[in-house]
Amino acid sequence: MATGRTHRPATRSRGIPEATVARLPLYLRALTALSERSVPTVSSEELAAAAGVNSAKLRKDFSYLGSYGTRGVGYDVEYLVYQISRELGLTQDWPVVIVGIGNLGAALANYGGFASRGFRVAALIDADPAMAGKPVAGIPVQHTDDLERIIKDNGVSIGVIATPAGAAQQVCDRLVAAGVTSILNFAPTVLSVPEGVDVRKVDLSIELQILAFHEQRKAGEDAGAVPAAGQAVPSPAASAPAGAAAAAVPGAPAAAPLSAAAAAAADDDAVAAARKGRPEGDVPAVMPA
Amino acid sequence: MATGRTHRPATRSRGIPEATVARLPLYLRALTALSERSVPTVSSEELAAAAGVNSAKLRKDFSYLGSYGTRGVGYDVEYLVYQISRELGLTQDWPVVIVGIGNLGAALANYGGFASRGFRVAALIDADPAMAGKPVAGIPVQHTDDLERIIKDNGVSIGVIATPAGAAQQVCDRLVAAGVTSILNFAPTVLSVPEGVDVRKVDLSIELQILAFHEQRKAGEDAGAVPAAGQAVPSPAASAPAGAAAAAVPGAPAAAPLSAAAAAAADDDAVAAARKGRPEGDVPAVMPA
DNA sequence: CAATCTTTGTGCACGCGTTCACAAAGACAT
DNA sequence: ATGTCTTTGTGAACGCGTGCACAAAGATTG
Numbered sequence: 001m002a003t004g005r006t007h008r009p010a011t012r013s014r015g016i017p018e019a020t021v022a023r024l025p026l027y028l029r030a031l032t033a034l035s036e037r038s039v040p041t042v043s044s045e046e047l048a049a050a051a052g053v054n055s056a057k058l059r060k061d062f063s064y065l066g067s068y069g070t071r072g073v074g075y076d077v078e079y080l081v082y083q084i085s086r087e088l089g090l091t092q093d094w095p096v097v098i099v100g101i102g103n104l105g106a107a108l109a110n111y112g113g114f115a116s117r118g119f120r121v122a123a124l125i126d127a128d129p130a131m132a133g134k135p136v137a138g139i140p141v142q143h144t145d146d147l148e149r150i151i152k153d154n155g156v157s158i159g160v161i162a163t164p165a166g167a168a169q170q171v172c173d174r175l176v177a178a179g180v181t182s183i184l185n186f187a188p189t190v191l192s193v194p195e196g197v198d199v200r201k202v203d204l205s206i207e208l209q210i211l212a213f214h215e216q217r218k219a220g221e222d223a224g225a226v227p228a229a230g231q232a233v234p235s236p237a238a239s240a241p242a243g244a245a246a247a248a249v250p251g252a253p254a255a256a257p258l259s260a261a262a263a264a265a266a267d268d269d270a271v272a273a274a275r276k277g278r279p280e281g282d283v284p285a286v287m288p289a
Numbered sequence: 290m291a292t293g294r295t296h297r298p299a300t301r302s303r304g305i306p307e308a309t310v311a312r313l314p315l316y317l318r319a320l321t322a323l324s325e326r327s328v329p330t331v332s333s334e335e336l337a338a339a340a341g342v343n344s345a346k347l348r349k350d351f352s353y354l355g356s357y358g359t360r361g362v363g364y365d366v367e368y369l370v371y372q373i374s375r376e377l378g379l380t381q382d383w384p385v386v387i388v389g390i391g392n393l394g395a396a397l398a399n400y401g402g403f404a405s406r407g408f409r410v411a412a413l414i415d416a417d418p419a420m421a422g423k424p425v426a427g428i429p430v431q432h433t434d435d436l437e438r439i440i441k442d443n444g445v446s447i448g449v450i451a452t453p454a455g456a457a458q459q460v461c462d463r464l465v466a467a468g469v470t471s472i473l474n475f476a477p478t479v480l481s482v483p484e485g486v487d488v489r490k491v492d493l494s495i496e497l498q499i500l501a502f503h504e505q506r507k508a509g510e511d512a513g514a515v516p517a518a519g520q521a522v523p524s525p526a527a528s529a530p531a532g533a534a535a536a537a538v539p540g541a542p543a544a545a546p547l548s549a550a551a552a553a554a555a556d557d558d559a560v561a562a563a564r565k566g567r568p569e570g571d572v573p574a575v576m577p578a
Numbered sequence: 579c580a581a582t583c584t585t586t587g588t589g590c591a592c593g594c595g596t597t598c599a600c601a602a603a604g605a606c607a608t
Numbered sequence: 609a610t611g612t613c614t615t616t617g618t619g620a621a622c623g624c625g626t627g628c629a630c631a632a633a634g635a636t637t638g
Contacts, residue, residue, distance in 0.1 A: 019625060025498040029477065043585065052479035056627055063587055071586045071633045088498050089505030096497070103396035110392045113477060113494035118501070157504055158497070181507060182500040184493075188318065188402055190341035198503045200496050204473075205402035207489050208385070208447070209314040209377050211471040212407070214487045215446055216378030218470060308595060332615065345597055352617055360603045360616045 016087070020061040024084050026051045027058065031081045043074035085117075095122035095154045097180075099171050100163030101131055101141050104186055108162060109137035122154040127167065144171075151178035158182045165189045172199075305376070309350040313373050315340045316347065320370045332363035374406075384411035384443045386469075388460050389452030390420055390430050393475055397451060398426035411443040416456065433460075440467035447471045454478045461488075 030050040034042055044062075048055035062068060062075070068083055069075045085091055096114070098105050101124050108114065109124055124136055127144045134141050142150060150156070159180040161168050168187035175183065182198045185191055188206075191199050319339035323331055333351075337344035351357060351364070357372055358364045374380055385403070387394050390413050397403065398413055413425055416433045423430050431439060439445070448469040450457050457476035464472065471487045474480055477495075480488050 017625070021502050022495070022499055024502075025492075025495040026479075028498075029494075030479075044587095045585085050479070052481075054627070056629090057625090059585090059587060060626085067587070069586055070635085072584045072635045074585070087502070089501045090498065092505070094497075094501055094504070103392070103399045107392035107396040108493065111493060114497070117494065117498065119497055157508075158500055182504045184496050184500060190315075190319075190339070192341075196507070198500060200500055202491060202493070202496060203314075204397065204400060204491070205318075205406065206311070206314040207473050207491060208383075208403070208408055209317075209379065209406065210311055211447055211473060211487060211489055212378045212383055213310050213313075213376070215383070215471045216381070218485070218487075219446075306595070333617095334615085343597075345599090346595090348615090348617065349596085356617070358616050359605085361605045361614045363615070 016064045020064055021088075023051070023053065023057075023061055024088055026053070027061070028081065028084045028088070028090075031077055031084070034077050035081055039077055041070075041074045041076055044069070047075065090118045092118060094119050094158055095156045096120065096158045096160060097123045097125060097147075097150060097154070097156050097175075098160045098162060099125045099144075099147070099175070100161060100167070100187075101126040101136055102162065102164075105160075105162035106136050108160060108186075109139065119158075122156055123150045125150065127163075147171075147174055148178040151175065151180060156180060158184070160184045160186070161191075162186045305353045309353055310377075312340070312342065312346075312350055313377055315342070316350070317370065317373045317377070317379075320366055320373070323366050324370055328366055330359075330363045330365055333358070336364065379407045381407060383408050383447055384445045385409065385447045385449060386412045386414060386436075386439060386443070386445050386464075387449045387451060388414045388433075388436070388464070389450060389456070389476075390415040390425055391451065391453075394449075394451035395425050397449060397475075398428065408447075411445055412439045414439065416452075436460075436463055437467040440464065440469060445469060447473070449473045449475070450480075451475045 027047065030047055031042075033050070034047075042050075044055045044059045048058040051058065059069075062080075065083060065087055068080055096119055098108050098121060101109065105124065105126070109121055114121055121137070121139060124139050124141045125144055125147055126132070126141050129143060131141045132143045151159075157180055159175040159182070161171055161175075161183060163171055165187045168185065168189045169191055172183060172185070172191045172193065176193055176197055181196060183191065183193070183200070185199055185201045186203075188203055191201075193199055316336065319336055320331075322339070323336075331339075333344045333348045337347040340347065348358075351369075354372060354376055357369055385408055387397050387410060390398065394413065394415070398410055403410055410426070410428060413428050413430045414433055414436055415421070415430050418432060420430045421432045440448075446469055448464040448471070450460055450464075450472060452460055454476045457474065457478045458480055461472060461474070461480045461482060465482055465486055470485060472480065472482070472489070474488055474490045475492075477492055480490075482488055
C-alpha cells in the first residue's frame with residue numbers, strides 16, 4: 001500500500017467516510033471481475049471475500065451510498081458497478097499528466113490500470129531535453145518548459161509526480177499554479193500545497209520499512225521473545241550533548257539469532273548512534289529520472 | 290500513499306501503535322536530512338513541520354519509543370536517527386527479491402531508496418526465459434524456476450511482487466512456501482496468505498480513483514453545490530431484477546455546471562453501464578511484465 | 579396466504595488515533 | 609541559588625472506524 005495521506009483533516013466528504021472512499025475502488029475491481037464473468041448478483045458475503053474485507057464493513061460502506069441491495073438476494077452487479085463508478089467520478093474523463101519520465105514514470109505511463117476507468121494519460125513531461133519527442137508508451141515526451149501550456153490546453157486537474165525528490169516541490173508548485181488540484185506524489189518528499197489541493201503519496205521506501213518493522217518483531221518473537229519493554233537502552237543524550245555524541249563508534253550491532261541482536265545491541269548501540277559521518281543511509285532519491 | 294493494509298487486525302505490535310510505526314520512516318527521513326546538514330538538535334515543532342505532521346502527534350509518537358528528548362532543548366538528531374532505525378529494524382540487513390521485472394520491476398530495482406536503509410536487492414526474478422541473465426540495475430535477472438532456491442540461499446524474508454495481476458497469487462504462494470513472511474504487492478489483486486505473513490499493497494489505480502473522487506467533489510462544489518444528498522437516483526434493482534436492472538436507470542441526478550458533465554454522462558451512462566461484455570473498464574492488469 | 583429462509587441495513591458499543599492543554603523538567607541567565 | 613523561559617511528555621476528551629448482532633425486508637416454498 002501507499003502511505004501518507006495529506007487530505008483535509010477528516011472532513012468527511014459529502015457524507016461518505018474517507019475510509020469508505022478508499023475501499024470503493026476495491027469493491028469496484030471485484031465487481032468488475034464478476035461482471036466480466038456475467039455474474040448477475042452477489043451477496044455481501046461473497047463480495048466481501050473477493051475484496052478482502054469483512055462483510056459487515058462492506059454493507060456499512062454501501063449503506064453510505066444508498067440502499068442498493070435486495071434483502072434475501074444481494075446486490076445487482078451491473079447496477080452497483082455503475083453506482084460506485086459514478087460516486088467515484090469515474091463516469092467522466094480525467095486527463096492526467098505524468099511529470100518525470102524515468103524508470104518509474106515510464107512504468108506508470110505503461111500501466112494498464114491508468115488507461116482504464118476514465119483516466120487518460122494526456123501528456124508525459126520531463127526536464128531532460130534529450131527525452132523530448134521520444135515516445136514512451138506511445139506518447140511523445142514533452143519538455144518541462146511547456147508544462148503550464150500542456151496543463152491548460154488539456155484541462156488537466158490531476159498530476160502525477162515521478163521526479164527525483166529534489167525536483168518534486170518545484171514541479172508541484174508549477175502544477176498547482178497551472179491549475180492542477182490533485183497530485184499523486186511518488187517522490188520521497190513532503191509536498192506543501194495550498195488549501196484545496198489534494199496530495200496522495202506513494203512511498204516505496206516507507207512501505208518496506210514498515211514491513212521490516214513487523215519482520216523484525218516476528219523474528220524477535222520466534223527467537224525467544226525480546227523483552228517486551230525492551231528499553232534497556234541507555235539514557236538519552238542527556239549527559240552526552242549533541243555534537244560530542246559523534247565519535248564513539250563501537251562495534252556495529254552484530255547479528256545473532258535475529259532478536260538477540262536487537263536486544264544485545266541496544267546496550268552499546270547508544271554509543272553506536274554516535275558514529276557520525278553517514279549516520280544511517282542516504283537520502284532516498286527516487287529515479288535517476 | 291499506498292493503499293490497503295492486510296495486517297493483523299490491530300494487534301498493536303509490542304506497544305507501538307500501527308499508525309505510529311507508519312510515521313516513523315517519515316521522521317527518519319526528515320532527521321536524516323537534518324543530520325546531513327549537521328544540525329545537532331531539533332524541537333518537536335521543527336521536526337513535525339519537516340515531516341508534515343502536527344507536533345503533538347510527533348511527541349506522542351516518540352513517547353512510545355521512550356523519553357529521548359530534552360525538555361527546553363529538543364531532540365538530539367543523531368541519537369534519534371539511531372533509535373528510530375533500531376526500532377524499525379533498519380540496523381540489520383534485509384535481503385529483498387523482486388519478482389516480475391517489467392517496467393515497474395525495473396523501476397523498483399533501480400530505485401535508490403531501496404538500497405539505502407538496510408534493504409538490499411538480493412535478486413530479480415522473472416518468468417520470461419528471454420529475460421534470464423539480462424542485467425537490470427546491475428543485477429542479472431533469474432528465472433522463476435529458481436525462485437525457491439534463491440529465497441533460501443539468500444535467507445530472504447521480504448518479497449516484492451510486481452507481476453501482472455494474474456500471476457500474483459501464484460508467485461505469492463511460492464514465496465511464502467519458500468519462507469518469505471513479508472510481501473509488498475504491486476499487483477492489483479487481493480492476495481490471500483496464511484497467518485503470520487504480512488502483506489502491504491501499493492495500488493496506483495486505487496490512489497487515482499480516490500483522487501478522482503475528491504476532484505469530482507471539488508468541481509461539484511465550485512459549480513454551485515451539487516445537491517448534498519444527491520440521491521435522486523432511481524430505486525435499486527428492487528423492482529427491476531438483476532440483468533434488466535442495468536437499463537432501468539431513469540434520469541440522472543441532474544446537476545449544474547461542472548457536475549453537469551457527470552450528470553449528463555450519467556444519463557446515457559446508465560445504459561452504457563448496461564452494455565454488458567466489457568461493462569466498465571478492463572481488469573487493471575499491471576505491467577506487461 | 580402463511581410460514582420459512584436468506585440477506586440486507588443499521589443501532590450500538592468498543593477501541594484506536596488525534597488533539598488539546600498543561601504540569602514537569604531542564605536549560606540558561608542573573 | 610533562584611527565577612524565568614523553553615520544550616517535552618502525557619492525561620484526558622473526543623471523534624472516527626470497526627465489528628457485533630439483530631430486526632426488518634423481501635424472496636421462496638408449500
